[in-house]
Amino acid sequence: MDFKKSQTIYEQIADIVRENILTDKWQAGDKIASVRELAAEIEVNPNTVMRSYSSLQEQGILFNKRGIGFFVSDKAQKIIHKMDKDIFIKEELPSIFRKMKLLHVDFEELKNLYNKSKSKYL
Amino acid sequence: MDFKKSQTIYEQIADIVRENILTDKWQAGDKIASVRELAAEIEVNPNTVMRSYSSLQEQGILFNKRGIGFFVSDKAQKIIHKMDKDIFIKEELPSIFRKMKLLHVDFEELKNLYNKSKSKYL
Amino acid sequence: MDFKKSQTIYEQIADIVRENILTDKWQAGDKIASVRELAAEIEVNPNTVMRSYSSLQEQGILFNKRGIGFFVSDKAQKIIHKMDKDIFIKEELPSIFRKMKLLHVDFEELKNLYNKSKSKYL
Amino acid sequence: MDFKKSQTIYEQIADIVRENILTDKWQAGDKIASVRELAAEIEVNPNTVMRSYSSLQEQGILFNKRGIGFFVSDKAQKIIHKMDKDIFIKEELPSIFRKMKLLHVDFEELKNLYNKSKSKYL
DNA sequence: GTGGTCTAGACCACC
DNA sequence: GTGGTCTAGACCACA
Numbered sequence: 001m002d003f004k005k006s007q008t009i010y011e012q013i014a015d016i017v018r019e020n021i022l023t024d025k026w027q028a029g030d031k032i033a034s035v036r037e038l039a040a041e042i043e044v045n046p047n048t049v050m051r052s053y054s055s056l057q058e059q060g061i062l063f064n065k066r067g068i069g070f071f072v073s074d075k076a077q078k079i080i081h082k083m084d085k086d087i088f089i090k091e092e093l094p095s096i097f098r099k100m101k102l103l104h105v106d107f108e109e110l111k112n113l114y115n116k117s118k119s120k121y122l
Numbered sequence: 123m124d125f126k127k128s129q130t131i132y133e134q135i136a137d138i139v140r141e142n143i144l145t146d147k148w149q150a151g152d153k154i155a156s157v158r159e160l161a162a163e164i165e166v167n168p169n170t171v172m173r174s175y176s177s178l179q180e181q182g183i184l185f186n187k188r189g190i191g192f193f194v195s196d197k198a199q200k201i202i203h204k205m206d207k208d209i210f211i212k213e214e215l216p217s218i219f220r221k222m223k224l225l226h227v228d229f230e231e232l233k234n235l236y237n238k239s240k241s242k243y244l
Numbered sequence: 245m246d247f248k249k250s251q252t253i254y255e256q257i258a259d260i261v262r263e264n265i266l267t268d269k270w271q272a273g274d275k276i277a278s279v280r281e282l283a284a285e286i287e288v289n290p291n292t293v294m295r296s297y298s299s300l301q302e303q304g305i306l307f308n309k310r311g312i313g314f315f316v317s318d319k320a321q322k323i324i325h326k327m328d329k330d331i332f333i334k335e336e337l338p339s340i341f342r343k344m345k346l347l348h349v350d351f352e353e354l355k356n357l358y359n360k361s362k363s364k365y366l
Numbered sequence: 367m368d369f370k371k372s373q374t375i376y377e378q379i380a381d382i383v384r385e386n387i388l389t390d391k392w393q394a395g396d397k398i399a400s401v402r403e404l405a406a407e408i409e410v411n412p413n414t415v416m417r418s419y420s421s422l423q424e425q426g427i428l429f430n431k432r433g434i435g436f437f438v439s440d441k442a443q444k445i446i447h448k449m450d451k452d453i454f455i456k457e458e459l460p461s462i463f464r465k466m467k468l469l470h471v472d473f474e475e476l477k478n479l480y481n482k483s484k485s486k487y488l
Numbered sequence: 489g490t491g492g493t494c495t496a497g498a499c500c501a502c503c
Numbered sequence: 504g505t506g507g508t509c510t511a512g513a514c515c516a517c518a
Binding site: 022084089092096103 | 144145203206210211214216221222227229232233235236240
């Protein structure tokens with residue numbers, strides 16, 4: 001597994017977990033991989049995985065049962081969706097629109113790029 | 123001057139320089155603030171400014187004359203525009219489109235948000 | 245450790261690293277001395293070593309794992325060999341040939357000097 | 367006029383003067399360009415030219431007559447030839463031979479490159 | 489005055 | 504422990 005340098009590894013792991021929950025790969029109540037299992041699989045220090053799980057737990061996305069493991073919480077999907085959409089609309093989109101203006105990219109071009117990217121996944 | 127802590131100071135300085143060039147505030151051939159001047163103005167260590175200028179020089183955006191100062195290179199604007207557009211189209215937009223899909227944001231909603239943001243600046 | 249003053253220290257450190265890789269002392273995947281270790285060993289400021297390692301990383305010769313250290317990249321030797329041979333053939337040799345002409349040194353004399361230098365290492 | 371960054375401007379100017387003398391463009395007793403003339407021509411600070419001329423004077427290559435200008439000394443060519451050949455044989459060639467070994471360039475290849483470079487100037 | 493290098497020492501996040 | 508950034512202050516060569 002290879003990670004981007006611009007973001008910390010534990011955040012990138014948390015992102016993957018969040019995405020798996022958002023896309024229904026992992027559902028409410030599911031037991032997810034143990035810290036050691038995941039660490040071994042993606043070749044990362046167990047401390048690093050632990051840190052990801054802990055932060056997800058603080059956000060109410062995971063919960064753990066002592067000696068058993070980490071589980072997806074009931075409200076996980078709702079929480080993630082709200083967090084992500086908030087960031088998307090308040091931070092990411094404005095930054096994109098600002099850059100479009102700076103680079104003289106008009107909405108037509110955006111539309112074309114959108115359609116092109118969509119057709120990739122058909 | 124205050125900086126975000128999510129990004130290094132020297133990158134933020136480089137970003138400002140790039141933006142000033144892209145928006146024609148500084149034009150090809152212009153002498154820009156000396157390392158010490160800028161450092162004093164934005165209350166930062168001269169070494170930090172130096173690092174920004176050096177990286178911009180490596181990218182071909184600035185050049186310097188010994189003992190005189192740093193200048194905006196002829197191709198600066200073209201280089202910056204190309205770099206920025208490349209990143210925008212190959213990295214930022216795909217990430218945005220991917221997130222739209224994940225969050226079930228359709229193109230109509232994007233269009234509305236775009237028009238809303240546009241009207242802010244009218 | 246003593247350095248020539250005609251060249252910056254950080255370039256000389258980078259040169260040593262490159263040479264150690266080129267001569268197989270350090271091989272692809274090897275972990276090299278940490279910034280602080282090397283700095284202590286050659287009695288130089290850690291920042292200076294950091295600067296060397298960073299530039300080697302930009303060139304694709306080294307890479308690092310967060311919190312672990314710097315490593316020799318797989319293509320390191322190939323990159324260095326290409327860089328060196330390019331400079332040798334496009335810059336150093338022409339300059340030598342030009343000087344030979346200027347100083348009226350013919351190819352026979354060069355051959356003699358070459359053989360003499362070679363016998364030194366036998 | 368454009369200068370390499372790796373060497374100081376005044377040294378590069380001195381190099382040009384030396385070369386002009388070595389190739390008989392400027393001969394013993396000739397008056398060379400005044401400091402201001404040359405400075406204007408190559409767009410450089412007069413101080414910088416002065417520094418070049420001074421160093422050449424120290425080496426016995428130039429001499430000056432007060433209020434008249436700088437002149438090529440009688441022994442100029444001999445001095446330059448000796449200096450250059452010394453450096454060439456004791457420093458530059460050994461460094462080249464060392465690099466040949468490192469880059470696995472054998473003498474045959476050197477010969478080919480030499481002949482190729484020679485034919486360029488025919 | 490300018491850029492450029494270097495040191496000493498600090499602080500941080502991460503593994 | 505590791506890399507990475509930043510500061511304060513010094514010194515140098517060059518214009």
